[in-house]
Amino acid sequence: MTAPPAPPAPLVVGPLTRTDFVRYQGASGDFNPLHHDETFARAAGYEAPLAVGMFNAGLLASYATDWLGAEAVRRFRIRFRNRVWPGDTVTCTGVLVRQYEQDGSLLADVELTCITQEGVVAVQAWATFERGQA
Amino acid sequence: MANPAARGAVGEPFTVDIERGKIREFAFATRSASPAYWDDERPVVPPTFLTTQMFWESWAGEASNPWHVVELDQQRGMHAEQEYVFYGPPPRAGDRLTAQSRIGDVYSKQGSRGTLTFAVMITEYRDESGRLVAEARLTGVEAAPPAGRS
Numbered sequence: 001m002t003a004p005p006a007p008p009a010p011l012v013v014g015p016l017t018r019t020d021f022v023r024y025q026g027a028s029g030d031f032n033p034l035h036h037d038e039t040f041a042r043a044a045g046y047e048a049p050l051a052v053g054m055f056n057a058g059l060l061a062s063y064a065t066d067w068l069g070a071e072a073v074r075r076f077r078i079r080f081r082n083r084v085w086p087g088d089t090v091t092c093t094g095v096l097v098r099q100y101e102q103d104g105s106l107l108a109d110v111e112l113t114c115i116t117q118e119g120v121v122a123v124q125a126w127a128t129f130e131r132g133q134a
Numbered sequence: 135m136a137n138p139a140a141r142g143a144v145g146e147p148f149t150v151d152i153e154r155g156k157i158r159e160f161a162f163a164t165r166s167a168s169p170a171y172w173d174d175e176r177p178v179v180p181p182t183f184l185t186t187q188m189f190w191e192s193w194a195g196e197a198s199n200p201w202h203v204v205e206l207d208q209q210r211g212m213h214a215e216q217e218y219v220f221y222g223p224p225p226r227a228g229d230r231l232t233a234q235s236r237i238g239d240v241y242s243k244q245g246s247r248g249t250l251t252f253a254v255m256i257t258e259y260r261d262e263s264g265r266l267v268a269e270a271r272l273t274g275v276e277a278a279p280p281a282g283r284s
Contacts, residue, residue: 013165020163027156027163029188053213054185058164061181066167073224076181077217127181 014089024055051084075128101134148194154227215273
C-alpha cells in the first residue's frame with residue numbers, strides 16, 4: 001500500500017485577534033457573545049472574549065484536508081481541551097497513526113493537535129481519510 | 135441542571151442547502167490554503183462545515199432543535215466534543231440535505247471538581263434520495279464555573 005504524504009509544515013495562526021473570532025462566527029452562525037462582546041465576556045468572569053472552540057477545530061480541519069484531501073475525509077472527531085485568547089498564537093500539527101484496509105477501502109487514521117505558544121493543548125482531533133481502494 | 139428525561143427527544147426535520155459562497159467563507163475563516171474552495175464549481179464541505187446547520191435550524195424554528203430540552207446550565211454549559219462522520223465523500227455545494235436531530239445519552243461522571251453532566255445530540259443528514267450521507271455528534275458538558283486566565 002502507498003504511504004500517505006508526509007505531514008505538511010505546521011499551520012501557525014496568530015497572534016489571534018477578535019476579528020478572527022468574529023469572522024469565524026459569521027461563517028459558522030454561532031453568535032455566542034462570549035466570543036466577541038467584551039462587556040458580556042467580563043460579566044461572565046472572563047478576562048476577554050475567548051476563541052470559539054470550533055474555530056480552532058476548523059483550523060485543525062483545514063490543516064488535515066490541505067494534507068490528505070477534503071473529498072477523502074470520512075470521520076473527524078474533536079475534543080476541546082483548553083481555552084484560547086486574543087493574542088495567542090496557535091500551531092496545528094498532525095501525525096499518521098496507522099494505515100489499514102477495511103471493507104475494501106484503504107484508510108488512514110491521523111491525530112491532530114492545536115497548541116498555544118505556551119504549549120497548552122487547545123484542541124485535539126482524530127480523523128480518518130480514505131486513501132483509495134485496497 | 136441537565137434534564138435526564140431529554141434522552142430520546144427528537145427534533146423536526148429541517149432543510150440544509152449546501153452553498154458554495156458559504157463554503158468559501160468558512161474555508162477562508164478557517165485558513166484553508168486549498169484552491170478547491172475558490173475554483174471548483176461544487177467543492178465538498180470542510181470537515182466541520184456542518185456546524186452551519188445552526189442557520190437552518192434557527193430558521194426552521196425551535197421544534198427542529200431538541201438541544202434546549204437538555205436544559206444545560208447556560209453559565210456552566212460547554213462544548214466538550216464534536217464529531218462528524220461522512221458516508222462517502224462529504225456533501226458538496228448545490229446539495230440539498232434534510233437534517234434531523236435527536237438527543238442521545240444524558241449521563242453524569244464524577245470529576246475532580248464535582249459532578250459533570252454530559253449530553254449528546256446526534257444529527258443525521260440525508261440527501262434527496264434519502265441516503266444517510268453524514269452524521270454529527272455534539273457532546274455538551276455542564277462544568278465547573280469559569281476561571282479567568284491566571
